[in-house]
Amino acid sequence: MAQMTMIQAITDAMRIELARDPNVLLFGEDVGKNGGVFRATDGLQKEFGEHRVFDTPLAESGIGGLAVGLGLTGFRPIAEVQFIGFVFETFDQIASQATRMRYRSGGRYTSPITFRAPFGGGVKTPECHADPLEGLLTQTPGLKVVVPSNPYDAKGLLISAIRDNDPVFFLEHMKLYRSFRGEVPEGEYTVPIGKANVVKEGAHLTIITYGAMVHTSLKAAELAKKERGVDVEVIDLRTIQPIDTETILASVRKTNRAIVVQEAQRSAGVAAEVIAQINEKAILHLEAPVLRVTAPDTPYAFAQIEDKWLPTPERIVKTINEVLDF
Amino acid sequence: MPVQTKGPNNQKQHQTGYIYTNVDETFQPLQVLSTDGKVIDEANMPALSDDQLRELMRRMVFTRIWDQRAIALNRQGRLGFYAPVAGQEASMIGSEFALNKEDFILPGYRDIPQLVWHGMPLYQAFLYSRGHQHGGQLPQDVNVLMPQIIIGAQIVEAAGVALGYKLRNEKRVAITYTGDGGSSQGDFYEGLNFAGAYQAPAIFVVQNNRFAISVPLEKQTKAETIAQKAVAAGIPGVQVDGMDVLAVYKAVKDAADRGRNGEGATLIECLTYRFGPHTLAGDDPTRYRTKEQESEWEQKDPLTRFRKYLESKKLWSEEDETQVIEEAKQAVAEAIKQADETPAMTVSGLIDSMFETLPESLKEQKAWFEGV
Numbered sequence: 001m002a003q004m005t006m007i008q009a010i011t012d013a014m015r016i017e018l019a020r021d022p023n024v025l026l027f028g029e030d031v032g033k034n035g036g037v038f039r040a041t042d043g044l045q046k047e048f049g050e051h052r053v054f055d056t057p058l059a060e061s062g063i064g065g066l067a068v069g070l071g072l073t074g075f076r077p078i079a080e081v082q083f084i085g086f087v088f089e090t091f092d093q094i095a096s097q098a099t100r101m102r103y104r105s106g107g108r109y110t111s112p113i114t115f116r117a118p119f120g121g122g123v124k125t126p127e128c129h130a131d132p133l134e135g136l137l138t139q140t141p142g143l144k145v146v147v148p149s150n151p152y153d154a155k156g157l158l159i160s161a162i163r164d165n166d167p168v169f170f171l172e173h174m175k176l177y178r179s180f181r182g183e184v185p186e187g188e189y190t191v192p193i194g195k196a197n198v199v200k201e202g203a204h205l206t207i208i209t210y211g212a213m214v215h216t217s218l219k220a221a222e223l224a225k226k227e228r229g230v231d232v233e234v235i236d237l238r239t240i241q242p243i244d245t246e247t248i249l250a251s252v253r254k255t256n257r258a259i260v261v262q263e264a265q266r267s268a269g270v271a272a273e274v275i276a277q278i279n280e281k282a283i284l285h286l287e288a289p290v291l292r293v294t295a296p297d298t299p300y301a302f303a304q305i306e307d308k309w310l311p312t313p314e315r316i317v318k319t320i321n322e323v324l325d326f
Numbered sequence: 327m328p329v330q331t332k333g334p335n336n337q338k339q340h341q342t343g344y345i346y347t348n349v350d351e352t353f354q355p356l357q358v359l360s361t362d363g364k365v366i367d368e369a370n371m372p373a374l375s376d377d378q379l380r381e382l383m384r385r386m387v388f389t390r391i392w393d394q395r396a397i398a399l400n401r402q403g404r405l406g407f408y409a410p411v412a413g414q415e416a417s418m419i420g421s422e423f424a425l426n427k428e429d430f431i432l433p434g435y436r437d438i439p440q441l442v443w444h445g446m447p448l449y450q451a452f453l454y455s456r457g458h459q460h461g462g463q464l465p466q467d468v469n470v471l472m473p474q475i476i477i478g479a480q481i482v483e484a485a486g487v488a489l490g491y492k493l494r495n496e497k498r499v500a501i502t503y504t505g506d507g508g509s510s511q512g513d514f515y516e517g518l519n520f521a522g523a524y525q526a527p528a529i530f531v532v533q534n535n536r537f538a539i540s541v542p543l544e545k546q547t548k549a550e551t552i553a554q555k556a557v558a559a560g561i562p563g564v565q566v567d568g569m570d571v572l573a574v575y576k577a578v579k580d581a582a583d584r585g586r587n588g589e590g591a592t593l594i595e596c597l598t599y600r601f602g603p604h605t606l607a608g609d610d611p612t613r614y615r616t617k618e619q620e621s622e623w624e625q626k627d628p629l630t631r632f633r634k635y636l637e638s639k640k641l642w643s644e645e646d647e648t649q650v651i652e653e654a655k656q657a658v659a660e661a662i663k664q665a666d667e668t669p670a671m672t673v674s675g676l677i678d679s680m681f682e683t684l685p686e687s688l689k690e691q692k693a694w695f696e697g698v
Contacts, residue, residue, distance in 0.1 A: 092476055
């Protein structure tokens, strides 16, 4: 098995799918000759030609519309939004067009599109680059939303997303792109969309999280173990729409305590949804309310205080203690 | 034909020498028939057989009657959302008539006639109006999208469909429609620019019917024409008398030919007028239009003009007209009956149409809805 960074795994997934299916197209701003601003598409235009991998004019709504139109003609577009903060410029094409195609046409047309965007904090990007906007995406009916936390999952989930006949938004956390390597099998394999992963087993409390917060939560779990001898279970959702409720419930029934950690602002997000589902289906298994660790309800913090604004292992441990001491 | 191109000959320089203020001051809309039905531009007379000319008239009369019936049915509560089309028949029907069956139409909310004449069954148009999902479940060989409600969204999608045909080396074009208001949208510029940059076979038709609900063209844009907005995208721009079905046909046919020949996209501005309100949902045109303006445009009625032309060639008679009117009334009655007989939509059916495979959460929601 090869050791890859997450970005290498992402490139590998796209290479495999471009080679496997001539209907797969890859486009966006700077994805061609330049190989993407993060090099996620590096070498793919050279390998597959300008008809398969191409640069677009600088206009995000155009990119979304192009994806919808190409989907109508039988292609399977991978459309890159250069940074998540630019998604508003194409949100109509995602929320009102691509995701509604099957519904509006009674199944006559579909949008087999994979939207990709770098997102996520802790890397000191300028404004409107890192914003955790996944809550907006998860509240969009008809859209699947995937957030891998490691190279293995990234490759397998991206291949699943490209093969999916419905639109999938694939969020790539910028901090995870090159921060570590992981084992990634050669060739094709898939990780199913909609299945969570128990990344660390534990007995006393469950942390439900996704993306870069998986790693922050694992650090918090270590701290809690060291400080209080608590054995924390950590679940990586991997897909935040739809959410794998079964895996969450099985864990909560075992540990009877849970917290949800998300990078995004507090209100009405993925954490709120997870808590609602636990309330609906496992309330009698709980020894304490399910709490959440999130960023505050402000615009994404400027670089200087970004690291304080985002959830830290210490804040997670504090919340673990609140739940344990309830 | 008046295809606008960029270049020094078409540009007028301001006296200071570096400020361009005009795109082409000699620019004239394409017009084949005068308002009294005489051929005034023989060179641009499209090559249509007598049968095709009669068919154009048949479709325009049919559509006028269907529009009148649809308005009446809406007032009786038997239809839902409906945007009247009278006045725009030449622009709608002339443009669709210039297409091939395999060409793809991405309509705006008013563009139901193009869909129907491209193959959408009339009863499904009525189901669409009633908010029934089957209204969009069209036969496989009918290459159209549902009417677009978001103004301009279809324009960027049309660039995508057109690029798809180009990548597949298919001799097909994508045509999309919007109004004068739609030409103010960012998506309008993005769509034209994308199609221009990719030399994709798209045809962008702006039906300039003078009003975006109540806002007149003069408040919509400072540009002299909408056609000239093509210059910014590097594609040909054409302005057509949109009350002249032969001129519209000619402009769209030429644009489609250029698209099929690999010459890329075209913007076509049709100068037209909607005789009725914006939609039947409470719009009152007397608040923003004058009687003088209405009667001025009624003089240009596309049906009257083309009827005069056909009558002068002995291709149309009162009997023909009466026959089409009856045919239209009967077709509408049958379509409404078929729409009435179509089983109602269900919430379960709606949930089932969200994804290829239903996720657990939606299965649960479906079961819950079915249980109450």
